[in-house]
Amino acid sequence: MKLMAIINPIAGADSKDSIPDIIGRTIDHSQFDVDIRFTRYAAHATALAREAVENGYNAILAVGGDGTINEIASALRDTPVALAIVPCGSGNGLARHLNIPLSPEKAIAVANARHIESLDYCTVNDRPFFCTCGVGFDALVSEKFAQAGRRGPITYVQKALSEYLKYRSEVYSIETADSTVTEKAFIIACGNASQYGNNAFITPQASMKDGLIDVTVILPFTPIDTAIMGILLFTKHLDQDTNIQSFRTSELTIHRPGAGIMHIDGDPVMMPADLHIRCHKGGIKIFLPDESTNKKNLLTPIEDGFWSFVNAIRNELNI
Numbered sequence: 001m002k003l004m005a006i007i008n009p010i011a012g013a014d015s016k017d018s019i020p021d022i023i024g025r026t027i028d029h030s031q032f033d034v035d036i037r038f039t040r041y042a043a044h045a046t047a048l049a050r051e052a053v054e055n056g057y058n059a060i061l062a063v064g065g066d067g068t069i070n071e072i073a074s075a076l077r078d079t080p081v082a083l084a085i086v087p088c089g090s091g092n093g094l095a096r097h098l099n100i101p102l103s104p105e106k107a108i109a110v111a112n113a114r115h116i117e118s119l120d121y122c123t124v125n126d127r128p129f130f131c132t133c134g135v136g137f138d139a140l141v142s143e144k145f146a147q148a149g150r151r152g153p154i155t156y157v158q159k160a161l162s163e164y165l166k167y168r169s170e171v172y173s174i175e176t177a178d179s180t181v182t183e184k185a186f187i188i189a190c191g192n193a194s195q196y197g198n199n200a201f202i203t204p205q206a207s208m209k210d211g212l213i214d215v216t217v218i219l220p221f222t223p224i225d226t227a228i229m230g231i232l233l234f235t236k237h238l239d240q241d242t243n244i245q246s247f248r249t250s251e252l253t254i255h256r257p258g259a260g261i262m263h264i265d266g267d268p269v270m271m272p273a274d275l276h277i278r279c280h281k282g283g284i285k286i287f288l289p290d291e292s293t294n295k296k297n298l299l300t301p302i303e304d305g306f307w308s309f310v311n312a313i314r315n316e317l318n319i
Contacts, residue, residue, distance in 0.1 A: 065089015091197015
């Protein structure tokens, strides 16, 4: 198989200088003819992935976070070219949802096993996403975080706290084939996969094999509710909170007061007032781990999320 490894050198907090060597000694060269490329600018990963599709490559090894994976997978959807993921971002939501190991060596071993499945992807106004998209408070925080110029959990928490104190929920109209509902909402999240990243399960029951979008509507809540909601978010029980409305649908349209920011796989994007969101069943091919051998190495969501957060802070503080 012809395989192009696309590496985003600025994804996450760690250096990617060692990644080519890790690929070289870990990939099964009897199965893969490997070509390694580094991205140099925004959307360069998409251009490289399109080049791979046009030149007859069989697979792409995406080394980066959810934003990098979005760029690459956007070029691979509805093609025979399969996506392998080496998660190196801050949250790694898609990799975590798919139980892909966070260790580069173990993630590459998943590619070596060559177990490929066709999974769903989604679009919002024809723009693809593979993990989650949303409007409201989380979209605002993603914008402020992107503008901060410094990544890491401390910066994200600072932005979330400062924006929460002054954020005002908006009124949205949510239209599906069955009904139209108008709600004042703090967040509307649409999940193809189950989480934002770091095991924060915003759409905890989402599946990438059912042809459906899981929608979580978080109604306005008081500061007293935040601790309980946080616990439920990290234990896959957010949909049980009384401030939450959730449903599944193959497509929906969100009408909001005007154009504004939304997040698409964690990245802030300016979008129009009306957002049409649709699931495309089985439209992306992805290398997946063998569940029977992989689960024994997994931490619980609480453990994984906690240690990911701790290690990210350690990296940020250089301790």
